[in-house]
Amino acid sequence: MVDTNNRSSELLETLQKECGDELQDSVIERGDVVVTVVPENLTKLLTTCKNSPSLAFNLLADLTAVDWMDLRDERFEVVYQLLSISKLWRVSVKVAVSESNPEIPSIVSLWAGASFMEREVWDMFGIRFQGHPDLRRILMYEEFVGHPLRKDYPVQGKQPRIPLRAPEVENTARQMNRPDLVTIRARSRSRGADSLSAVGQGSTK
Amino acid sequence: MNDGKLLEVDLGVGGISTNVRPRALGDDLHSETMVVNLGPAHPATHGTIRIVAELSGEKIVDADVDVGYLHRGFEKMSETVDYNQVMPYTDRLNYVSPAINNFGWCLTIEKLLEIEVPKRAQYIRVILSEISRVADHLTCLGASAMELGAFTVMLYMMEAREDLWDLIEEVTGARLTVSYGRVGGVKEDLTPGFAERAQVAFKKVRAHLVNCDRLLTRNRIFIDRMCDIAVLSADEAINMSLTGPLLRASGVKHDLRKATPYSSYEEFEFDVPVGTKGDNYDRFLVRFAEMEESLKICEQALARLPEGPIVVSDPHVALVPKDEVYNSIDGMINHFELVMYGVKPPKGSVYNAIEGANGELGFYVVSDGTGRPYRAHVRAPSFIHMGAMRKMILGANISDIVPTFGMINMIGGECDR
Numbered sequence: 001m002v003d004t005n006n007r008s009s010e011l012l013e014t015l016q017k018e019c020g021d022e023l024q025d026s027v028i029e030r031g032d033v034v035v036t037v038v039p040e041n042l043t044k045l046l047t048t049c050k051n052s053p054s055l056a057f058n059l060l061a062d063l064t065a066v067d068w069m070d071l072r073d074e075r076f077e078v079v080y081q082l083l084s085i086s087k088l089w090r091v092s093v094k095v096a097v098s099e100s101n102p103e104i105p106s107i108v109s110l111w112a113g114a115s116f117m118e119r120e121v122w123d124m125f126g127i128r129f130q131g132h133p134d135l136r137r138i139l140m141y142e143e144f145v146g147h148p149l150r151k152d153y154p155v156q157g158k159q160p161r162i163p164l165r166a167p168e169v170e171n172t173a174r175q176m177n178r179p180d181l182v183t184i185r186a187r188s189r190s191r192g193a194d195s196l197s198a199v200g201q202g203s204t205k
Numbered sequence: 206m207n208d209g210k211l212l213e214v215d216l217g218v219g220g221i222s223t224n225v226r227p228r229a230l231g232d233d234l235h236s237e238t239m240v241v242n243l244g245p246a247h248p249a250t251h252g253t254i255r256i257v258a259e260l261s262g263e264k265i266v267d268a269d270v271d272v273g274y275l276h277r278g279f280e281k282m283s284e285t286v287d288y289n290q291v292m293p294y295t296d297r298l299n300y301v302s303p304a305i306n307n308f309g310w311c312l313t314i315e316k317l318l319e320i321e322v323p324k325r326a327q328y329i330r331v332i333l334s335e336i337s338r339v340a341d342h343l344t345c346l347g348a349s350a351m352e353l354g355a356f357t358v359m360l361y362m363m364e365a366r367e368d369l370w371d372l373i374e375e376v377t378g379a380r381l382t383v384s385y386g387r388v389g390g391v392k393e394d395l396t397p398g399f400a401e402r403a404q405v406a407f408k409k410v411r412a413h414l415v416n417c418d419r420l421l422t423r424n425r426i427f428i429d430r431m432c433d434i435a436v437l438s439a440d441e442a443i444n445m446s447l448t449g450p451l452l453r454a455s456g457v458k459h460d461l462r463k464a465t466p467y468s469s470y471e472e473f474e475f476d477v478p479v480g481t482k483g484d485n486y487d488r489f490l491v492r493f494a495e496m497e498e499s500l501k502i503c504e505q506a507l508a509r510l511p512e513g514p515i516v517v518s519d520p521h522v523a524l525v526p527k528d529e530v531y532n533s534i535d536g537m538i539n540h541f542e543l544v545m546y547g548v549k550p551p552k553g554s555v556y557n558a559i560e561g562a563n564g565e566l567g568f569y570v571v572s573d574g575t576g577r578p579y580r581a582h583v584r585a586p587s588f589i590h591m592g593a594m595r596k597m598i599l600g601a602n603i604s605d606i607v608p609t610f611g612m613i614n615m616i617g618g619e620c621d622r
Contacts, residue, residue: 008321011490027536029318029553030317030553030555031316031552031553032221032555032556058443059443059446059448061446061448061558061565061584062556062567062569062584063569064569064582064584065556066571066579066580067580075255079554079556079569081556081558081567081569081584083565085443085457085459088464088465090338090556092554100440108454111444111445111446112444112445112592112593112596113444113445113446113447113589113592114446115592116588116591117446117589120588124280125229137273138272138273139272139273139276139466139621139622140273141273141278148278148281149281149619153281155281155282155284155285163320
């Protein structure tokens with residue numbers, strides 16, 4: 001336990017030296033280093049954490065959010081867990097996000113692994129990540145209304161019935177953000193089944 | 206793949222070399238791509254997952270990995286029950302190695318409470334975790350081998366898994382949904398004679414592993430399907446947040462049991478196998494080697510199992526013994542309080558990660574001082590690994606999806622939560 005605390009205070013000192021200007025607050029909570037940052041400084045802080053050799057946070061372990069409802073001024077809090085594989089230390093980075101404009105910069109360009117995690121937070125909390133290449137729902141379906149992990153979403157919330165979907169292929173083409181495929185499918189369908197076989201190798205059976 | 210270039214083939218008919226230029230495929234055929242939908246209910250995807258692949262011939266040029274078909278709202282449900290009642294929900298995350306999930310959750314709450322469990326409980330946790338880890342790897346490798354045609358291997362591995370699950374059943378009372386962890390310790394002690402029966406079971410498992418090794422590791426078909434498929438370099442793997450066997454297969458020696466030991470893992474001797482290339486074959490080898498290491502840890506823990514209590518003696522954390530409940534007013538009140546209101550950790554938030562069978566299994570828990578978690582989040586390795594799947598299968602053949610998916614070892618319950 002003593003060893004952990006020493007490592008934590010060493011990390012805290014390094015963090016304050018490397019990116020002291022960006023830190024809003026930095027504490028040791030139950031042996032873990034927790035830093036708070038405002039959304040404007042988030043990208044800068046995480047870039048320093050990743051690229052500075054003395055910090056060497058090369059792996060984004062986790063990204064999630066907390067809905068504080070009325071308990072705090074800013075309703076949401078996004079929490080990043082960084083891990084350094086060489087230094088074997090961790091830091092939690094917390095950033096407060098307002099309810100009126102739930103938007104923070106995406107960090108997919110820093111860590112490709114953030115893509116799924118940010119999509120999950122968008123899906124569950126409705127926090128948008130600016131610059132995310134493909135911000136869609138991930139665990140819930142596209143037609144889902146609301147964001148289930150918000151505290152004001154009821155535990156047994158009911159959802160409206162969704163209309164029948166477009167034909168599967170067309171739908172997947174649209175999901176893949178490929179308008180060209182959507183038009184190809186539409187064209188094939190309008191020609192009817194006979195012309196489908198004439199399209200050749202590329203068409204579906 | 207000849208990349209559309211014309212082939213120069215030397216037929217060598219009758220000793221005279223003849224240069225012919227056969228027409229390349231696709232010269233005058235349509236080169237339109239085809240979108241193929243795989244899943245969510247597909248026999249080769251053990252788990253509900255949908256992959257929409259855009260194919261040019263057999264080559265995957267684009268893919269969309271669609272998860273979430275098994276979403277049950279673990280995190281939302283956890284906010285409605287007390288800390289010990291979350292235990293059955295954690296069973297259903299990675300349901301092939303549920304004991305590890307139990308202990309991951311317990312360790313997080315114990316970190317929130319700032320308590321340490323007795324040594325014997327730590328050792329029992331290690332034993333159960335490692336048995337579960339072997340069972341998990343057996344399931345992963347057995348199912349993957351079956352999908353590549355090696356049905357015998359699957360049967361051998363399932364038989365070995367049965368032996369291990371018998372051990373787990375003997376201690377916990379259940380094969381899959383064990384609910385064996387408790388905040389502050391474990392539910393029950395090991396059964397008398399467990400160590401001897403474990404030895405017998407391990408011997409059987411090892412015999413099966415030798416057979417499977419003979420059937421797979423140097424099998425030409427298996428190697429052809431696994432080698433150089435879905436290669437990820439160490440940097441790519443780290444950038445994709447991969448952990449566990451996938452990260453180690455890419456050559457990064459990172460195992461939380463060694464890096465930041467918990468539950469007395471620092472007291473056991475074991476190796477961390479790493480791969481060199483980061484392809485599917487390395488992932489197979491790493492998992493295979495890890496099973497032997499896990500069995501070694503189990504044997505050491507069983508040999509040195511300390512005596513003592515299996516839960517902490519704090520009546521605000523763990524249930525007091527029954528004779529105290531019935532014979533003293535304090536015991537009765539403590540029992541009532543704990544059952545009605547649950548463990549009440551002080552306010553705060555904590556992230557704790559352990560080495561799950563698939564990688565870093567982390568829990569982020571926010572306590573508001575009441576008996577129920579204000580927010581519980583699980584960092585599920587399968588979910589994050591599925592985020593890397595698109596990159597792994599791009600440029601590969603459609604037949605490579607199945608072994609790649611098998612080596613990621615996505616467990617639906619954990620991925621979709």
